[in-house]
Amino acid sequence: MKIAVLSGKGGTGKTLVSVNLASITEGSSYIDCDVEEPNGHLFFKPVDIKTEDISVKIPTVDNCLCNGCRKCVDFCKFNALAYIQDNIKIFDDVCHSCGGCKIVCPENAISERDKNIGEIQRGVSENVDVNTGILNTGEASGIPIIKELLRESDNREFTFIDCPPGSACIVMESIKDADYCLLVAEPTLFGVHNLNMVYELVRIFDKPYGVLINKCLDDDNPAEEFCIEKGIDILGKIPFDNELGTINSNAQIAVRADKEYLKMFSSILKRVTREVQDETAINP
Amino acid sequence: MRIMIPVEEKSIESRVCQSFGRAPYFLIYDTNTRESDFIDNSAANSQGGAGIKAAQTVVDNRISALLTPRCGQNAADVIKSANIKIYRTINDSIVDNINGFYDNKLDMLNEIHPGFHNHGGK
Numbered sequence: 001m002k003i004a005v006l007s008g009k010g011g012t013g014k015t016l017v018s019v020n021l022a023s024i025t026e027g028s029s030y031i032d033c034d035v036e037e038p039n040g041h042l043f044f045k046p047v048d049i050k051t052e053d054i055s056v057k058i059p060t061v062d063n064c065l066c067n068g069c070r071k072c073v074d075f076c077k078f079n080a081l082a083y084i085q086d087n088i089k090i091f092d093d094v095c096h097s098c099g100g101c102k103i104v105c106p107e108n109a110i111s112e113r114d115k116n117i118g119e120i121q122r123g124v125s126e127n128v129d130v131n132t133g134i135l136n137t138g139e140a141s142g143i144p145i146i147k148e149l150l151r152e153s154d155n156r157e158f159t160f161i162d163c164p165p166g167s168a169c170i171v172m173e174s175i176k177d178a179d180y181c182l183l184v185a186e187p188t189l190f191g192v193h194n195l196n197m198v199y200e201l202v203r204i205f206d207k208p209y210g211v212l213i214n215k216c217l218d219d220d221n222p223a224e225e226f227c228i229e230k231g232i233d234i235l236g237k238i239p240f241d242n243e244l245g246t247i248n249s250n251a252q253i254a255v256r257a258d259k260e261y262l263k264m265f266s267s268i269l270k271r272v273t274r275e276v277q278d279e280t281a282i283n284p
Numbered sequence: 285m286r287i288m289i290p291v292e293e294k295s296i297e298s299r300v301c302q303s304f305g306r307a308p309y310f311l312i313y314d315t316n317t318r319e320s321d322f323i324d325n326s327a328a329n330s331q332g333g334a335g336i337k338a339a340q341t342v343v344d345n346r347i348s349a350l351l352t353p354r355c356g357q358n359a360a361d362v363i364k365s366a367n368i369k370i371y372r373t374i375n376d377s378i379v380d381n382i383n384g385f386y387d388n389k390l391d392m393l394n395e396i397h398p399g400f401h402n403h404g405g406k
Contacts, residue, residue: 073340076333077331078331078332078333079327079330079332079333079334079336079337079340080333080336082336082339082340082343082362083340083343084343084362084365084366085365085366087365089361089362089365091333091336091358091361094332094333094336094358
């Protein structure tokens with residue numbers, strides 16, 4: 001069961017939810033796809049870490065073989081190549097590694113070299129396999145790292161995918177193979193705006209989904225109203241809780257620190273599991 | 285020699301465009317014949333790398349000098365590799381800048397900005 005946890009903005013509680021749900025299972029896999037600023041590992045403090053370098057292919061030109069036809073320059077949709085005074089100049093940071101220039105070159109003047117963009121760290125924290133993707137500062141896209149993170153299929157019963165915030169390409173890559181999407185929302189007007197972004201995304205991707213509203217107070221709850229209006233299942237409401245906030249900000253895993261939170265997240269997990277199983281029964 | 289200026293409209297009376305990479309048109313002005321030629325900037329609607337593509341246009345049109353209010357790093361790399369000079373425009377009047385060029389009143393553009401990376405440039 002692959003469960004992706006996403007939200008329209010950072011700070012709503014994706015990591016809180018995915019880290020704690022992963023921790024209460026008998027054995028699960030946690031995958032941190034927020035490769036620009038992974039933070040799950042701060043809570044898990046995994047051990048026995050194995051590191052894997054991730055690279056992308058960047059073109060390199062042999063100007064002696066180049067005949068100046070400029071097919072590569074014209075082909076590149078990202079304008080990563082320029083032709084100046086009989087030399088091809090390549091802009092590494094603009095290149096999206098599609099490999100097209102190499103294919104269109106009639107003289108085989110273009111070959112590829114590896115450019116390291118980040119790494120994956122795989123370790124263990126008690127009952128959880130912790131997989132962390134890390135993108136080097138300044139790199140354009142973390143998608144190749146996410147692809148590799150999600151590539152190996154896991155034999156664990158549960159896999160929790162801690163997604164990047166928002167709804168752009170990098171989030172789409174993270175949810176592609178998910179069985180279920182858990183949308184974490186804040187109970188404010190701004191929270192509704194952000195929830196709507198991921199709500200639209202999961203519907204485009206035809207993923208089953210449910211909402212968890214985090215930081216709830218006794219006031220009006222625009223996020224709850226939004227869900228009721230749209231007919232979206234609310235799988236749980238986490239109260240605005242100073243104690244929980246403090247535990248979290250001390251990088252402690254709430255379910256491991258306090259039985260009260262163990263109970264709270266257990267009932268959320270029960271509800272999520274039921275939803276996923278129902279979905280699989282309807283759409284095997 | 286041929287000089288190039290990013291412009292808002294295809295008219296010598298119109299204004300210098302504040303963006304180089306995403307200017308709608310370029311003016312190519314021949315300082316010997318005093319002839320003006322306006323071309324479309326194919327980079328204006330690029331998904332990305334607009335500066336690089338616009339700079340390629342400068343190189344391909346045998347330009348000796350680019351007059352512009354500002355220029356990004358990638359575009360500047362292309363233009364300087366081709367030994368083309370970049371001058372800073374003094375105001376948004378095309379005519380004033382052409383005259384300024386004739387009178388050697390224009391400064392070189394030394395402040396190259398890091399680029400807008402798909403965030404427009406306008």
